Amino acid sequence: QQQVKQSPQSLIVQKGGISIINCAYENTAFDYFPWYQQFPGKGPALLIAIRPDVSEKKEGRFTISFNKSAKQFSLHIMDSQPGDSATYFCAANNFNKFYFGSGTKLNVKP
């Protein structure tokens, strides 16, 4: 049973549009929620992360929205660019163990 559920599986967005990826979890003991970006043939790289005591975190064009009561968090990519085309993973941490979502393949059309 997957501890973190991610949707959609794939996403196509026009250049300049907003990309939104959603994740949900059940374990209320999770205390750290990172998002990773992965390009083909490379390892994942941390994009942005949030703790559950904060409802939103913004870094440049990337924003995490966190809803503790709903046990959901999402990544928003504003002004999406073709260079953002990659696979995105959400994750959650509980006592040194990370659980990843299944990934979203984002394709930003020029």
Added chain:
Amino acid sequence: NAGVTQTPKFQVLKTGQSMTLQCAQDMNHEYMSWYRQDPGMGLRLIHYSVGAGITDQGEVPNGYNVSRSTTEDFPLRLLSAAPSQTSVYFCASSRGGIETQYFGPGTRLLVL
């Protein structure tokens, strides 16, 4: 800094063979971990270590062994390879559990 390095980049094994995937980091990170990545499954934690001499199981530990004799190295051993272990393996390190994880470039393993 080289960051996190993994060897080999690609390996083909026959069922029943054993091998060790190497992982090293030069950032003096205490936390190191191994993941496998399969299509549609995301990354799944195999084993992790919070410091030299300390290891623990992750989500999918069966068929794999680890040890951490130094801060820098965290090898992953496949005792008797099975086709189900065909995957891409990533090693990662960080200063602590809830810190930025730095991933290596991965090892692609094919078990025939």
